Amino acid sequence: MTELFNACEYLLDRRVEAGDGDRVALVGPSGELTYGRLHERVMRLAAVLRGLGLQPEQRLVMFMADRPDFVTVYLAAMRVGAVPVPVSTMLHADGLADLLRDSRARFLAVTPEFAQTASRAAADAPELRAVLAADGATVAAGVASHDLDALVADAAPDPAVYPTTADSPAFWLYTSGTTGTAKGAMHRHGSVRVVCETYGARVLGIRREDRCLSAAKAFFAYGLGNSVLFPLAVGAASVLEPAAAKPELMAERVRAHGVTLFFAGPTFFANMLRAELPGDALAGVRLAASAGESLPAALYQRWTGRFGVDILDGIGMTEMLHIFLSNREGDVRPGTTGTAVPGYDLKILDDADDPVPDGTPGTLYVRGDSTATGYWSRYAASRQVFRGEWLRTGDTYVRDADGYYTCLGRSGDMLKASGIWVSPAEVEGRLLAHPAVAQAVVVAASDTDGLDKPVAYVVLTA
Template sequence: MAGTTTSTPRPPFDAGPSFNASAYLVDRHVEAGDGARVALRCDGADTTYAALAALTARAAAAFTALGVRREERVLFLMADTLELAAGILGAMRAGMVAVPVSTMLTAADLGPLLADCRARVVVASADFAAALAAALPASDAVTHLVVSGGARPQVPAGVVLVDWDDALAAGDEAAPGGAPVVAAGDDAGALWLYTSGTTGVPKAAMHRHANIRHVCETYGTQVLGIRRDDRCLSVAKLFFAYGIGNSLFFPLSVGAMAILEPRRPTPATVAERARADRPTVFYAVPAFFAGMLAADLPADTLEGVRIATSAGEALPAALQQRWTARFGVDILDGLGSTEALHIFLSNAPGDIGPGTSGRPVPGYEVEVRTEDGSRAPAGTPGMLFVGGESIATGYWCRTATTRSVFQGRWLATGDTYVEDADGRFTCLGRSNDMIKAGGIWVSPGEVEARLLEHPDVVEAAVVGGVDHDGLERPVAAVVLRDGGTVTGDDLVAFCREGLAHFKAPRAVLVRDTLPRTATGKLQRFKVRALVVEQDPLHAREAAPTGAPVP
């Protein structure tokens, strides 16, 4: 039926009522005789599955010794390191809830999250310990700050500062050999992930142990085809949904190796890591793919990579084609969300529709609905809904928002999509991103895709601006490649050559960067604010004939 697509899931892992995601990802490989296989590589140091299982058990014992009880939260503000991976897995092993948060947050940002999640123990890498310590007064629930890497920040009265190694030693004393795996069960809480907050205050999406298994058995196995000999490198970090799936869930679910990169991702650092560790699966976001092209990296930078994936926002076909032509690797663009834990719409190897999000991942139902809630026929835009076993149980302490977003077995994604006659889904933008120009709806994604076809443009964002008549018109903000000389007027003309005139931007702002979240998602509300501030439409209208405009 047009407007609805359902895929049949493969048989689930036979976990029984005591399922624990940590044991599923680590311990079962050791029990199967694969303890000597490399699970994680970080800065050239390898950790086997046996060593990871032991460290995970020690971390679980450490958190228990610090007073954390089952179903209580442990918050992590850490770089992508062995300690973070073991900490997340250790919390889940002990039946606690792991809460990794963005390392790009300031103390002012962290305070509300601490107060919201009410974690008793918080863990930080040395580089982020001061920021976390400064945020501690916002919560009266924190009893211990555990720091990895030797930093000694000042902490408020009532909070105990503990070194990571000392915490492990205390756990060893309380539970020699490490804490046992808790029989959690499918529905027990395992992981909270805060949404990126592009349109409001971040909310914690609550995920069960079963959700982790589901994304591994669906997208990981049936789309990526993740296998034991893979080496996975992700630009996206462990603190958000896309990254934790890429660097922890998928490789560990099959006994493969994850390559962790603690540094902030740049084309140079990722290229260095790729040359050193030779990944076979590479995960990034559209802005990073554009950055790699702009950085003029050698064509063999990703030699050995068999597949790349993209998520976070729609990948324009022009960018996809330029990147693949340069590096010789196909990109599987897909759509996921924090609330769904990972990708539920995706292109697949041998089945790539450039400019589309592909088809539903096996195990998910995807439906486009019109404004009245009915299923949209093929070719008709509407709101995208998804159903599947990895959908979060809701937002922590956000009843009204939970009821509007989580509707029975369906998740309202907030994305406007259209399904074609072949069952592929194409993103038209967020529901509140669509622009009505001259009474006709304009998709920002379509205009951005045209802008990115210009060889001088590496990033583009299109939003609605208001002209002197109070009418909404498309306005673009772009980032040019190094040495790019194209002007705003040139780009307006370029768009008019390839698009219907009503779709072309009326003005183009050239910027050094575009505002993005820690996950690489474009912050359109900040682009809108920039357009309001600079008012390029009025500047264009006021300029005399032949005068320069923004």
């Protein structure tokens, strides 16, 4: 008989059963939430979702800021066997509507910051049945809109957990990593345990005394691991910041909440240097992690020299859920992405799909148990990326004789700027829509920190 496994139970019930009910789980704008209170709130919301008719494997799109209710909705949806789909809060209404239609979402959860955009998008999503308005959001969606706080307050906790297995669909994350077209990467319940017990435990060494703060938002796979999966898996605390990450704001949150693990990307680390924060701004932080784009050696040296905190640069993908190649504490080689995270295998192949010797560039492939099962309704794209047990990253890498990997760039047409995929064709299309632009081309160019940024060259009509 297949063993039952539910990611919500793994992240939450397990902690309460271990005696962590009184420990702080989440720190948000309104204060702290213990594991016990979070558990009760999740059970109440699970009862609400069942009562509203959300069925197992139906999608619930999350258009939400990094607040405690993001975590509550994410966990409660998985608890009832449904599929939460956190999406980028940078989307405009038409982009959100596209994802609502593509996912065939029945429910949409929204926080106040994005209520207006959600209202416009929901009107163009015919399969949407209900909106959950969190933290006092007001959504005029043309479908039933429910005050999440009021519903949860009136509901009785329901301890039932839908009988999922490790291979059951748990959540989706949309990515445009290889083509510029958004694709829903479908993750299993078991993938949560995999990333927590590989990168979380064996690279970060996360422990229950830690407090985590991520500049990357939780709708990113990177941010989801940083702010939700890793801390909850061990009984640590997550500091959630709904506002856009700014260096001064992050430094203040570090100081105010005793943050010990800080997560960001190279562009944000560079911005922290430019903000001229004092050298003790990150006092108490024992480790920083970087992902989203390669961390140049010079930037690493400047940042660690200023703040005295080591950065573990790594690479992950939405399709792999989190980081699978990383430097290690006490074993950082600046300018490289380190070595394979325990539990993952890597290989570099040439254009003929043959292995290359050390020192020869090629396309990086990864194998591990956190791999998504594929892209939702994208057969051709899935075939291109998911190659049996292996996943084709699309990144060009070289491995040295000591087994350390260095990123040389992308194999395809996409650019990565500030950790976000950018389609040159899409940017060119927007430029060409202006009546003054006759021709446009967008390329990548390095800035003064050694980070790639999109640069546009245009020919005017007159």
